[in-house]
Amino acid sequence: MAYTRVTRTANGRGALMYAAGHTKGHNGHEQRNAMVSYVNLLPGVDPADQMQTRWNKARKNHTTQVLRIVQSFSRNELNPNNPEDILTANMIGQEFVQKHYPNRQAMVFTQIDGKSGLVHNHVIISDTDLIASKGCTKDQYYFPKIMEWTNEIAGQYMELDFGDKTEDKTTQTERHKREVGEYVWKDDLKSRITESMQVSETEEDWISNLTKYGVNVEVHDSKKRGKYYTYELMDTSKFPEGKKIPANLKSRSYKLGTRYDAEEIESYFLKKEQELQKQKEAQREVPEEKVRRQEPRTKLQEQEPVSPAPKPVHRVKQKPAQKPVARPAMPKSQTQTNNIVRLMGEDDIDDMTDVVDEPVSRDNNDWMALALERKMRQDAKKNREKTQERLNTVRQDASYMTRLRSSDVVARIRNAQREDDNSPDL
Incomplete structure (x- = not known):
């Protein structure tokens, strides 16, 4: 072009x-x-x-x-x-x-x-x-x-070169003044526009803030160019002393470059508004996200058992009267062994043997009574030995069981005792 x-x-x-x-x-x-x-x-x-x-x-x-x-x-x-x-x-x-x-x-x-x-x-x-x-x-x-x-x-003689849109337009005179370090009022105007944009959140705020930076702005809308601004530098304090200040310090936005035109400025504040909205949404979502992450962990913690236990179906199938099968002993801590012994109820077992050891009333002149008493003591001793063997077997079996109730152990011992009482030896 x-x-x-x-x-x-x-x-x-x-x-x-x-x-x-x-x-x-x-x-x-x-x-x-x-x-x-x-x-x-x-x-x-x-x-x-x-x-x-x-x-x-x-x-x-x-x-x-x-x-x-x-x-x-x-x-x-x-x-x-x-x-x-x-x-x-x-x-x-x-x-x-x-x-x-x-x-x-x-x-x-x-x-x-x-x-x-x-x-x-x-x-x-x-x-x-x-x-x-x-x-x-x-x-x-x-x-x-x-x-x-x-x-x-x-365009009838050549292919036009439209090139890229210039973000910051400058004339040869302005570039020469820059090189020699002279004041360029359009550069001053551009810097004020940029600073005002950085401290504003919306286009309306920016237009209002421009006056604080010594710039007046007018908004125009034409059929050919669409929306554009007319900037006027009001603050002339940076002009060198003794230098004549131009009567017209106005410039249209499209003459300064696309960076200062309406389309680019609207796009700038739209992106800025979107970024602020994302930050606000992120701040609101952080607490909710923490709650959502904590809920499943809490439920899992509630569902996790304190210690492993056999399934309920296994306990139902176990019959208290069934004689346990001996299994090879496995090492256990002293604390576990002691807990199992206490659960088996040795006091109940002692009460049962006391019944067997109770002396039978007899007549001292009756020699048959003495013989019967001797026989009963011998049988009681044998029963105690059998009971001790069964007790050892129960202890070995209990070492492989978890959460075994003392009432189940006692019931098994009582059943074993009943079998001895019903023995024909007595």
Whole structure:
């Protein structure tokens, strides 16, 4: 896309003399213009004199004499070292005048002497037409329209280079001032805009805070450009002493760069609002997440048994009267063994043997009673030995059982005792 700039001036002769140039070009070029062409003018005759004839016929309140338009092309569009590209640029300027400024006198100066060395046109157009001696129309003054017309014609000769959008636009004059350390009021304006954005959460806050940073802002909405801002630097305290302060310290947002335009600023505050919302949601979710993580652990802790125990179905199938099968002994801690012995109820066993040891009442003269008593004592001794054997067996069996109730052990011993009582030996 060709870069375009337009200005109006009341000194048409001076504009023509400046564009023609009678000295060396910029950057030490021996020649100011690479090519010059005429539209509705006679070559070899002073173009200012030819235009002056028409300027004299204009109304007295018509002060503008010429319109100066600059058309610049990137290196991807036209090569400054190629003479054919220089001719192409000059032809674009001529066609531009003939199509969009008919019946007007003009000159096209094609140059490559700028600091950037790019191919560019200085098109000087008379503001007074050849027929009615009237000035240009509103569209012919309107910069966006002029830029559109330039790209329309240039696109017929080449593929336009639209490039990337510039975040921070600066002019050559501003860049030169930066290099030599001079104050640039637009740089001051940009820094104030950025600082205000950093301390604001929404676009409304930012617009309100700009006044605190010495900047006035106006919000506009146009059909062609959409929403944009007009910034004005109100605080001039940073201007160097003795330096003249410009009367107009305003700049439109799209002229400062995309970083300061409405679309980028709206996107900035939208992202900032989303980040704040995420932080608030994260703060609310942290306690709830902790509760959710704790609940399953609590339930598991409640379900976990303190110590392993046999399944209930195994205890139901066990019959107290069934004689236990001897199993090989396995080492157990002293604490477990002692607990099992106490659960078996030795006091109950002693009570049972006391019944057997109880002396039988007899007559001292009855020798049969003495013999019977002796027999009973012998049988009781045998029963105690059998009971002790069964007790040892029960103890060995109990070492493999967990949570064995003392009542079950006692019941088994009593059943064993009943079997002895029912023995025919007694």
